[in-house]
Amino acid sequence: MLSTPSDRHRPDIDGLRAVAVMLVMNFHAFPEALPGGFIGVDIFFVISGFLITGIVARELDQQRFSLLTFYARRIRRIFPALIVVLTATLVLGWLWMLPSAYAQLSADVFASAAFFANFALLLQSGYFDVESAKKPLLHLWSLGIEEQFYLVWPLILMLAARLRLNILMTAAVLGVASFLLNVALIGSSPVATFYLPFTRAFELLAGAVLACGWSYFSQTDAASNLRAFAGTALIATAAVVLNTKSAFPGWWAALPVAGSVLVLSSPAAWGCRYLLANPLLVWIGEISYPLYLWHWPLLVFYGIIKFEPLTPLDGELILGLSTVLAWLTYRWVEKPIRFGRPSPLKIASLSTAMALIAVSGAMVVQGRGFGFRLPPEIREMADVQSDSSKWRFHQCLLDLGHETSFADDCVDRNRRPLILVWGDSTAGALLPGLRSAQQKRGFGIAQFTSSSCVPALNTDMPDAPNCRAINEQVLSLARELRPEIVLLHSTWSQYLDGMAATVAALKKETNARVVVLGSVPWWKRGLPNEVLRYFMLHHRLIPERLGDADHDGSDAKLRAKLEPLGAEFISVWDVMCSAEGCLTRVGDEARDITASDQVHLTEKGSVFLIQSVIDQVLGGQAPRSSNATQ
Template sequence: MHKSPPELASDIGSITASPPQEHNAHPAYRPDIDGLRAVAILSVVLFHAFPSKLRGGFVGVDIFFVISGFLISTIIFRSLQRGDFSFTEFYAHRIKRIFPALILVLAACYAFGWFALLPDEYKQLGKHMAAGAGFVQNFVIWKEAGYFDTASELKPLMHLWSLAIEEQFYLLYPVLIWGAWRMGLNVLTVVILLGLLSFGLNVGGIEKEAIKTFFLPQTRFWELLAGSVLAYVQLYKPAPFAAWLKRSLFHPLVFRQPPAAQRREAVLNNLLSGFGLFLIVLAVFGLHKGKLFPGWWALFPVLGACLLILAGPQAWVNRKILANRLMVFVGLISYPLYLWHWPILAFARIMESETPSRTIRMAAVVLSFVLAWLTYRLVERPIRFGRNTWVKTATLCVLMSVVGYVGYNAFMRDGLEFRYRQLTERNAQFIWVAENNQNEECKTSFPEFAKTGYCAKSKASGPTILLLGDSHANHLYPGMAAVTNSTVESVLNFGEGACLPFFDVASFQKGGQDPCADRMNRSLKVAEDTKSTRIIVVSSRGPLYLYGKGFGEIADEQSHDRALASTNNPSVSDFREVFKTGMRSTMERLTKKDKRVVFVLDVPELGFDPRSCVDIRPLRLTTRQIRQPCAVSRKDFDARNHEYREIVFSVLRDYPTVKIFDAAAELCDDKWCWAMKDGNMLYRDDDHLSVQGSEYIARTLSKLIDPAHK
């Protein structure tokens, strides 16, 4: 049965009468919206479990944002119109909707992590539990993001960033709309202006600060506000909007023979829903992590979701596909499914110390569905739809506070090391203490560098050896300090993580800002001007800067995406050219100052977690043997480093006084580049030396610096 034209989109805004004891109006149930939730959650789950198969599945989060903005705005707008909007009732409903499943998942992660995680991992879990309970996880993840951040696959509560953004919206948006309504402002105008402002911040920030733009609420609120605009139009201007759509779509310029008037509503709805589904499919299969997102690309899933909601439940796509019983079922459990699936996948990744097998990932998805259904039936529904009392809401708030405190306690107590004392001791080979990055001796001697990444000095005397570079210079420091301890040499370590140690070269995360050029210029200037310094050791993770990507299993981690630029010639976009020019300029200046320069050819990148080489895991999913051999193939190493080494040698041919130290020669043979030698773990992660590895390399490096040194 077709509706008359003025009722085109009224399905979207139809409101049921609220129960007598409640004030706020609530939308009539639309099974197709639950089906749209299913599209969103299935996209996200499949992307997380099989990222190579569904590269753009992350846009499911954007679809959720639109749905949330639409439904929440429908409640607020209609309740304000009726004059009975209640903040207390609004937030009580949000608490009963969100808190029960979240408390359960946080508590379950804490309990499972007690047995499965090492202290440093448990410490981070506790931090994220507190952030998740306080709905500030997006800010925490943003602050953590960077070159030295733990891979997202190893953070069981990483996904709570999106829930935090929704909750921040729920806190601010009702107050703002209520205030605009009371002042007599046009609410639609206010919402549109806020949405345009948020979208402008998103587009303006994505090129320079991609990670910040991805995680912060002000650059994501426009997606929820898109749903808000849709809700307002459908509630207050359905007839004029429907008429405008028909005039536009069935104009003679579009249709030579427009359909009959009685069929136009159905045709319009079907076109809207079909095009909306097309946009979402295009985003899910066409986008990938290499795109700067959200930015303009987010319009695809956002507009697609808006069009599907706008089309109404009678459109063919909505009626036959979205309102299908299976899709509705998935939509009903979509919230607990979102909460469960990522921790299960992340714990599997942690326990395996590598990407789990396809079988394990499939089992994780199945388990996520089972737990989501049980959570929905046994926890979510009874609390959400049971008797409405303030005691229930207060209890949930107390429980959430307790869970947050328990997590914070684990964080403050360094992951509760007493759980596994033996494992803590065996894990010590992977620990990098803060004193290897900074110490008081250096900060006192060079206070202007006290707040930089690295400032460590081995002795009180004037530095004779200066380590200069990124973290691949820093990881040489403990070894050099140890082997020179009984000599007259004093080692100074300057630098900044993920910063190429060349004059006038900007090095930054793609989509981020440059923290490097000024800091490295100042460090290099100290190297030039410090009279006591005779030897300058320059070291960095060279291939990373040439190719802008990580290596091996973490090659796709966005935190390792680097970009180079010349501050003297910003128009040069070729990283190789920037590298060569910066290196040549640096060698020129340092050698002219009569300094002995040692250029370190980088250690091999492993491309895997060296923890997979030793049996330190409290729990494992499989009984397979530990990684053998604990090494990266020489073939892969040579392929990664071939161009890097050619560039280095081509530059240093013009500077014969510069000595070359090949760190890889100490770790590689004809077939393998080893992470372990003689039972000693030489790496602490996929590309940084451990303290043992630092001492191992330093013994040979010190002989090159001072041949008399034994």
């Protein structure tokens, strides 16, 4: 006879669900306020493993367990709210996403409907990556892991019962093996460890161990209070100490998992009976599943539509809307289907609806995001991509993770005056404009640019490995080439001391004119997306100037810091922006848009900027013959 907990409803478990979902929601809406709130998912895993294993173990012990009935219960529990949210997400994507982004969302819809979202996301990026914050269905990785676990776990329990194996020991051995695999892989494969069911199964199995070994936990008030207090402390510690840079799950996962087990094992504790079981937390716990489903897509689409950082008020309003939608979904969709009379027709209808959603997602992917939703000029303009081939990427614009030296043809050695271009990828984007101006003005170009590498000497940059060494290399090349002009350009915002060292070294060692080109306008979520947003709101092409670009505020600082050292400063903001806003396009065609993302100029944008400043850059210097001294 197995020792399993009572099957009576425990309101404190609903309260613990509420704590879990609030941790996750607040982490997503206010990540700086609650850096470890993502552990709410781990609490959910433990609760799920505890409750479902208890049900299966009791039914096996009573010889009335049915695999088909089990899966039918899972369908009635999981499908109704998920169908509603996936449908809403597809509709919002149709209204507010570019074709390429909508195709990716629809691929995620397909993966979510098929319950392998964790594998799909594993192939894309990590959970804490910047790009992941733009994925409306990112949070459904957890649902994939849970349902994959329940495809296998009941079969293992049935086999263990048939072979008369100790189910508690079976769960414990598998749980320890999963935990050790997680610890072994977290260093070398952190993203895979986060998303794979094999390395997260120990969290569900921890709940299973508790369910199967219930008699080992004393239910006296003193023991329960002690366990509940210790469990609460572990969960709180994890929520406060952990952050997106923590090697999670790894060893850290032991904190929320053990904490959840201890709290679940203590229904007699004062905190469980009076705090977790209070009506408000119980109500939030009852709607926690649709609440989890709704909150993240709403946060992501709010960012897509508003194109502004989330303010505290925004976050509170979205979480409030999520709560309203979750209650409506629970009251009018989930509750009637989940708790109503079971019938084969219900199961067939839910399965068919989920299959139709998966097919819809696949059709959108096949249709490449259904670009016909947008007028051709809007679609083409909004789909403009960076043409890095014209920036001489991997030759004269280095990816410092792969290349550490410049190609020989990065210098026009037989043309003078020579403009040496030194900076990051935004400097590389100046090349189309410089080449266009070169045809009329006859100067030479030496391009030494590196992605994310500001031309700041004696400075280490965390996001640009080898940047310090590359900058020293460029200075050495400048000494050798003796250019008449050095054009410095990047996304500045910081590293002023390093920039000052660069200007001082150039003036001393090359005697060149040093021209500093200020930062380009920053188009929040990218100018192509601004084109789409403007059309969605106003049903016409974006105006030639728009006031939605930001300035990093570096112009005044750069002038004050670098002009006393002999540098000449040119403000890009003054060239491309006015009281009416910043330049978005120089014509009505897709190629006329000025930026391909947040900061990189398109060919037309580059040509416009360089035409506007080339006289200042050259400073009246006339081209010299190819026999000039070099």
